Amino acid sequence: MRAAVLREHGEPLDVTEVEDPEPEPTGVVVEVEACGICRSDWHGWQGDWDWLGIQPQPGQILGHEPAGRVAAVGEDVTNFAEGDHVAVPFNLGDGTCMQCRTGHGNTCENPMPLGFVEPVPGAFAELVHVPAADHNLVHLPDGVGSVDMAGLGCRFMTAFHGLAHRAPVEAGDWVAVHGVGGVGLSAVHIADALGANVVAVDLDDEKLSKAVELGAAETVNAGEADDVPGAVQALAGGGCHVSVDALGIAETCRNSVLSLGTRGTHVQIGLTTSEEEGMVGLPTDAMVMKEIEFVGSLGLPPTRYDEIFRMVARDKLDPSAVISETVTLDDVNDRLSAMTDFGTEGIPVIDEF
Template sequence: MRAAVLEEHGEPLSIEDVDAPDPDPNGAVVDVEACGVCRSDWHGWQGDWGWLGIETQPGQILGHEPAGTVVAVGEEVTGVSEGDHVAVPFNLGDGTCPECRRGFSNTCENVMPLGFVEFVQGAFAEQVHVPFADHNLVELPEGVSSVDMAGLGCRFMTSFHALAHRADISAGDWVSVHGVGGVGLSAVHIADALGANVIAVDLDDGKLETARELGAAETVNAADADNVPGEVKAIADGGADISMDALGIQTTSANSIQSLGTRGQHLQVGLTTEDEQGMIQVPSDAMVMQEIEFIGSFGMPPTRYDEIFRMVSTGKLRPEAVVSETIALEDVSDTLAAMTDYETDGIPVIDDF
């Protein structure tokens, strides 16, 4: 099968013919019909996250937002069949650890980050193997396309879990989203669907216009603002109720926290780069005095995807609205390079392998 293979960090991926996977006894093989290209792939391509123990190595197939059709299952698989149309979460769980048994498989004690470590090769390929298929694969509703659902395995569901499960959103709350790439635009759309008033913050007018189309009530161009938190507080009558750093750099994290009002909630969704290496300074005194909560949020348990699907069925959520373009496998390296300078918009999706 054809796959885009990492040869050297920051260098173009090699399009190669590699062996197609066979299913483990508990696994399944999915014919990849679409796969999003995510900023997390950019992190892997850059060689980030060694401080998390998941630095990608040469030979790795990246890609962690696939949707497609099951073409083979292992002998121990009972809940998944050939022909099922599925999405694949990026944070694969084993289904048996205490976290998984409590319903928190996104924080599985043996989490397997799809496409970032050798034993779970990714989906920038014609096929991908998914371990513990009964636990990890999510059957898609009838009538949806793989391209429309490609961001579901990471960016869209990550934003949904953060806003719907980790934060306390009430109707009319002010939610500010700092950085409106794929995660941020998904967050804007989801927060609007949950009844919030959304303020989108970014450096790019084009991305801010897309955020308005997806439901942002107000926007702030951080390149033009002398004081981003001050701008957000002025709009939100004293401060946002909930704020999200969807990028993962010092500036956006600090701006997000400082945009909050008293007893606000900061959602840290973006993971850091080589510059921060997992350590970001926070305004701790202000957080103490304002009783601000700092909340981390990672992925989403696949058992709760039905919440998204119910909102999709009524038109309240449209994951396809965040898909910005479709590309071929040969275009992945150029797309990753464009992410270095934040030149991509929304979710680019591979649909030609």
């Protein structure tokens, strides 16, 4: 099969022929029909996240936002058959730990982040193997395409989990979203669907315009505002109920916290870069005095995908609205390179392998 293989951090991925995967007894092989290209892939390509223990090594196939059809099934798999249309969560679990067994498989005690560690080669490929398939795989509803479902990816479902479960957002709340790339635009769209008033914050006017299309009530250009949190608070009438850092740099994290009103909730979705290495200074005194909560959001438990599907079926959510373009596997290096200077808008999706 063809796949995009990491040879050296920061150097172009090698689009080449590799051996087809075979299913483990509890696994399946999925023929990939679409796979999103995510900023997390950029981090892996750059060699970030060694402090998290998920730095991809040479020889790794990247890619972690696939949808497609089951092509081969392990002998112990009971819930899936050849031809089933499926989505593959990026944060694969073992299905046996306490977190998985209590419905929190997104925070498995033995995580297997697809495309980032050697046991789970990624989905920038014609085929991808999914371990513990009965636990990890998600059946897709009739009438949806793989490209649209690849738009769910890690960004859309992580934003949904953060705003619907971890915050959670209520109708009429003011929600700020700092950074409106793929995950930020997803958060804007989801917060609007949940009934919130959204303030989108970014440096790029084109991305802010896209945020308005997806439901943002107000925007702040962070490059033009002298006081970004102050500008957000003014628009929200004194402070937001919920604020999201969708980028993962120190400045956006602090701005997000400082955008909140009393008893507000900060949702951290963006993971940091090599500059922060996972450590960001916070205005802790302000957090104490205003009783601000700080929560993280990672993926979505497989058992809760149906919440998104029900909203999609009723036209309340449209993951495809966040997709910016479809490309081929041979375009993956160009799209990753563009992310270095934040030169992508929304979610690019590979649909030709």
